[in-house]
Amino acid sequence: MYMYVDVLDARPKLSEHHKILFDDKKISIPWEEGKTSHFQHLWIRDHCQCPECFHPDTKQRLLNTFSIPNHVRPESVEATETGMQISWKNGHKSFFTWEWLHLHSYNPRLERYLSPQFKLWGSEITECPPEVEYESVMETEKGVAEWTRKIYIYGFCYINGVPVNPDATKALIERIAHIQHTHYGGFWSFTSDLASKDTAYTSLPLSAHTDTTYFSSPAGLQLFHLLSHTGGTGGQTLLVDGFRAAKLLRDEDPTSYRILSNTRIPAHSSGNNGISIQPYAPFPVLNHHPVNGELFQVRWNNDDRATMDRWNDPDEVEAFYDAIRSWNEVLKRRESEYWEQLVPGKALIFDNWRVLHGRAAFDGSRTMCGAYVSRDDFMSRFMMTNSKREDVLRAL
Ligand SMILES: [Zn+2]
Incomplete structure (x- = not known):
């Protein structure tokens, strides 16, 4: 019904042949479909979905964005069955589901735009x-x-x-x-x-x-x-x-x-x-x-x-x-x-x-x-x- 839907009808899956990588700037997630999504650390830290950072009821950001260091970097990144777990250098942990990461992938955009199903009439x-x-x-x-x-x-x-x-x-x-x-x-x-x-x-x-x-x-x-x-x-x-x-x-x-x-x-x-x-x-x-x-x-x-x-x-x-x-x-x-x-x-x-x-x-x-x-x-x-x-x- 809404304007954007995920490109995959099935649940997005990680590639079996490639691993999640990260460098000083970004995390790279290889998908089974052959594309790789890149997320900058600053962005992914700002979008943490944990209840300390994102209010589960109001759906509003609780995290103070301006407390994140410019050069924030994960300590470790781990793929689980359902999503990606990040441990940050200060001990904070973030978890993102594969669905969320795929839907919000911005580099490249993976979502498909669906035209609204208007029925035109005379x-x-x-x-x-x-x-x-x-x-x-x-x-x-x-x-x-x-x-x-x-x-x-x-x-x-x-x-x-x-x-x-x-x-x-x-x-x-x-x-x-x-x-x-x-x-x-x-x-x-x-x-x-x-x-x-x-x-x-x-x-x-x-x-x-x-x-x-x-x-x-x-x-x-x-x-x-x-x-x-x-x-x-x-x-x-x-x-x-x-x-x-x-x-x-x-x-x-x-x-x-x-x-x-x-x-x-x-x-x-x-x-x-x-x-x-x-x-x-x-x-x-x-x-x-x-x-x-x-x-x-x-x-x-x-x-x-x-x-x-x-x-x-x-x-x-x-x-x-x-x-x-x-x-x-x-x-x-x-x-x-x-x-x-x-x-x-x-x-x-x-x-x-x-x-x-x-x-x-x-x-x-x-x-x-x-x-x-x-x-x-x-x-x-x-x-x-x-x-x-x-x-x-x-x-x-
Ligand atoms: Zn958090």
């Missing part, structure tokens, strides 16, 4: 959208595991059988994590009523966008629950898989893909009196993982885009407009758009780092409620319900 998802039952999520950890797994894989999930009231909806989202508060508050519930002529909560259509592009770290998940819709029709919810749209753009128009990956777009939220939220720096539409290069976040809200008055070269302006026009065209294709009429009792949750949302115009009076959960809190819940705790912590 309008056809309407036939079989991911869903879970309210009761199962509320009553079992297995239910939460299934729910968070579906959100991770598809970027969204329905919850059926939700009692039609704000309290039950709030309890539902809190099964993942505490609610992420913003300048709009925490859990929200409001009625859009044309009769009130309140333009703040209008009934106008909204094209596909992600929320909070003006945060340094945008809201992670968003949940919607339609509590009632009376005296009118419309208001269907629109979802677009941003990862699928990005893939299409990359295949069909790589120049635009590159521009959307590199052009930083300023954004802000300043409509509320006394508030102007801005990220610490502008971010591109398509954000890639700094280590593995994969797309991990889509930020797109054309309405919240601030004035773009910083260009390396003024000729970039036209190219940028070409790129967002091309992106907009992919997003608005019939096969990119998945429309669904939400109904009371069926809540929707989606990954705001991947899935864009919007809605059709409506008339009458609608009451919706919902909330955000931060991305880090979601990922923690997802990993800990879908993997053994030891397996998650092992990779730290």
